[in-house]
Amino acid sequence: MALIIQDSQEFDNRIDRKFDHLESSLIEKLRKEFQPKTPEEFLTRAETAKLLKVTVVTVDRWTEQEKLRRFCLGKRILYKRSEIENSITLLA
Secondary structure, eight states: OOOOOSSHHHHHHHHHHHHHHHHHHHHHHHHHHHHOOOOOOOOHHHHHHHHHSSOHHHHHHHHTSSSEEEEEETTTEEEEHHHHHHHHHHHO
């Protein structure tokens, strides 16, 4: 089945409809499949020590040994929960 387009306006209209349909399909697919990221949770030194069942001194030592990565927010030292959970096997 051959498609014969008579003029450029008809061509533009067909292209616009195709793009509109494609855009609608992509938006609908994103709505179905998109899973928003949960916000990153930060823990204090004490919370990190409690999670790892060690003392704060041990958390400080592991930080100095670069086994844990700290983040500073002003004078506060915080640790990403996800990084702590991922590095638990390395700390043992």
